Amino acid sequence: MKMTAKQVSLSLLVLASTATMAKPMPNSIVVDDKAVVPVVKTQVIRRVEGQAPVRTVEATVFEVTNQGKDIVARELVSQDNEATFSDKGLSVPVLKQGGVIVPTSKIEVIQTLKQDEQVLSQKKVIDAAGVEIKKDGEVVKRQLLLDQQSHPEANEKMSHAVVSENGTVTKDIVVFDEAQPAE
Structure with missing residues (x-):
């Protein structure tokens, strides 16, 4: 009888230790509706003799969530070797459904x-x-x-x-x- 009790307690101990190692995943993650609104776009072309030109495009984008209560500004920067300014204007605001x-x-x-x-x-x-x-x-x-x-x-x-x-x-x-x- 004592041997069976020891085996049961050891098996419970092993089960408890393995259960504590695993982190539970959330049942679901809610993604809110979000509006992405481009605000400012700046282009700069740098020319150095003997080197390819470097065009830097900086843009500020607002992300609006929580029905307009939360606004986050994101700065986006890209560089390429174009020698002319882009004719492409700011994108239209986009509504992303959650x-x-x-x-x-x-x-x-x-x-x-x-x-x-x-x-x-x-x-x-x-x-x-x-x-x-x-x-x-x-x-x-x-x-x-x-x-x-x-x-x-x-x-x-x-x-x-x-x-x-x-x-x-x-x-x-x-x-x-x-x-x-x-x-």
């Missing part, structure tokens, strides 16, 4: 490489998927692949994110972050 995103899966892998208790590099990979149900009933399958690598000794960090909608890549972003030396 919806509900239901997470379906999330896999997170964290790897740490150590030598003599010193962290040489860390890598974090996230593969998440979900289904967005828009207000008009349209269903969109979304997927996020995120790969982050950091080297604490060199103060370098690299992030690569790929966002897909219905199997088509919509965003592919790579960000390098290097710490600047102290002056």
Whole structure:
């Protein structure tokens, strides 16, 4: 009888420890309606003899949410090698309808490489998927692949994110972050 009680308590202990390791996913994520309003656009062309011209386009865009109560200004900057100003004006305001995103899966892998208790590099990979149900009933399958690598000794960090909608890549972003030396 005592042996059975020990086995039951050990199995409960194992179940409790594995349950605490998993982070629960939210049941749903509500995406609010949003209006995107372009406000200002500035173009500057820099010419240096012997080099290709560099055109810099800076734009300010307002994102209006919460029925006009929340306004966020975003600064967008792009550069290219065009020698003429663009005739394209500001875009018309866009209303993006919200919806509900239901997470379906999330896999997170964290790897740490150590030598003599010193962290040489860390890598974090996230593969998440979900289904967005828009207000008009349209269903969109979304997927996020995120790969982050950091080297604490060199103060370098690299992030690569790929966002897909219905199997088509919509965003592919790579960000390098290097710490600047102290002056």
